[in-house]
Amino acid sequence: MRTRTDPLTLRRPDPARRRLLQRAAASGATAVLPAWAAFPDKPVRIVVPYSAGGGTDIIARHVAQRLQPRLGQTVLVENRPGADGVIGTDVVAKAPPDGSAFVLVVASHLINPLVIAKMPYDTHRDMVGVTMVAESPLVFVTHVDVPARNAKELAELIRRTPGKYSYGSSENMTRLVGAMFVQGQKLDAVHVPYKGGGPLMTDVAGGVTTLGVTSVLSAKQLMTAGKLKALGITGAKRSTVLPEVPTMVELGYPQFAEVRTTYSLFAPAATPRETLERMQKEVAAVIHTPEMVEILAAQAASPVGNTVADFQEQVKRESQFWAGLAKSINLRPE
Structure with missing residues (x-):
């Protein structure tokens, strides 16, 4: 055991080594500080x-x-x-x-x-x-009995019978996207605003409202249950969640490529x-x-x-x- 007089205990560091350690410590502190200083000391x-x-x-x-x-x-x-x-x-x-x-x-x-x-x-x-x-992506959905297999066919259906069909939205984005589809083609369909995606999907699945635009997640359960069918999906490529559903771009609507x-x-x-x-x-x-x-x-x-x-x-x-x-x-x- 070393004692207080042990020369190894009392030995002072070499000055050159000490300066090297000081520089290394200072460098380390400088490297770490900005990362943690970027946030305040509170939640x-x-x-x-x-x-x-x-x-x-x-x-x-x-x-x-x-x-x-x-x-x-x-x-x-x-x-x-x-x-x-x-x-x-x-x-x-x-x-x-x-x-x-x-x-x-x-x-x-x-x-x-x-x-x-x-x-x-x-x-x-x-x-x-x-x-x-x-x-x-967003998905365009309708009731399973609507005689349209995709969004393009639905547009033709609305065009043949002006004023008969409707489209719903649950928030400002789907309101704009729905209008982009309907008004962008000068189709005559009634807009029905909803206070949430749940009520919108319930009414589309029940045939009350013809067309709904919503998130894939909001529609998937009713689609799986056979109460809704997808007419098209936004984005530049097909969804891995709904790979069988064509993109709106494939259906001739390139303006929906960046919508999601x-x-x-x-x-x-x-x-x-x-x-x-x-x-x-x-x-x-x-x-x-x-x-x-x-x-x-x-x-x-x-x-x-x-x-x-x-x-x-x-x-x-x-x-x-x-x-x-x-x-x-x-x-x-x-």
Whole structure:
């Protein structure tokens, strides 16, 4: 055993070695600090501006759970439903821009200012994009007894009997997509607004409303039960969940190639860029794990995780797309 007078205990480090260790320590601290300094020393909130139990909520909770060990902080999911996402998004728009608040929204986030006259925040000035977490196609569905095998045949059916048929929507995005199909072809069909995807699908399955546009997940159970049939699916390629259903592009509607449900993360506008990029990096890592890919597939969705720069450019393009569509069908904020 060494004693207090043991020369090995009292030996001083070589000055050159000491300087080398100091430089290494300083370098390590510099490398680690920015990653952790990007977030405040308090829980991170992901607000879901829709009801608990829906697709957005499920995705948010799985992502939040897997972000915690990567960020080294508690990540909470908070539901603030109402007004097609406006109420919950407003909470985040007015939150401190310190990396403690994010919101996970669907595509209606970019459409709301086109249809809602008095928005409590400016979608583009008060919010900043982080990344698209996932995407999923929309499906056009009708009752099984409607004599049309696909969307093109339904359009011909509506054209032959003006005013007889109807189409429903459950939120601002499906309202625009339905109008894109009906008004874009100058078809005479009645629009029926619904307060949720469930009631819409129930009425389409019951033959009350002719056509519904919804997420694959919302329609799949009734399709499996033989109460609904799919007429076409949005996006550039067929869905792995409904591989037998043709795309709208295949049916002669190329304008639907970029239309889909998106699950995207936004933050208050003044949030530091390094915080946005750190969050994007961690989210992208999480959603591309085999486990999360499987979880997303169960929601008929696939992971994206694009960079902050790429996503923000995408937001600009899609905002212009929806604005152009709204103008083409004379849709004005109410």
